[in-house]
Amino acid sequence: MAKEIERKFLVRSDGWRSAVETKSVLRQGYIASMDDRSVRVRILDDRKAKLTIKIGRSTITRDEFEYDIPIADAKELLQNAIGIVIEKTRYRVPHQGFVWEVDVFTGEHRGLVIAEVEMTAETDNPALPSWLGREVTGDFRYSNQALATEYEHDRHGLSHSA
Secondary structure (H helix, E strand, O other): OEEEEEEEEEEOOOOOHHHOOEEEEEEEEEEEEEOOEEEEEEEEOOOEEEEEEEEOOOOOEEEEEEEEEOHHHHHHHHOOOEEEEEEEEEEEEEEOOEEEEEEEEEHHHOOOEEEEEEOOOOOOOOOOOOOEEEEOOOOHHHOHHHHHHOHHHHOOOOOOOO
């Protein structure tokens, strides 16, 4: 079993763009969603697909199980997703020994930009790039799960400002 340990921030400027190493176009949705667990389907660059199960309430650490699945299965599962299908481009940006993933949302969440950094331990203390804004780690509204499944309930209360 893998652990997902991450911190999440809103992004306040485009200062990260000059350091981008790679990018991927993602479409993802949730086929199951509860307070402490979720089942997500993700298609990456229309070339591969993954099914991910996340369990845990911690704001920083959760159990994560991820499996490759056929793209045709992922497309069919996304047709049955709860709420909306999230569309975004993910940019990988190295910064002082850590890799930040900057998600630029399109579709229903156009204009939202969130950066995450995955860590190996909760005690890791990554240097925070100057282009980061407000930390939203633990704010469920900014989780991909909430952005997909609770869009109709909370879309007006979500700030895109860092």
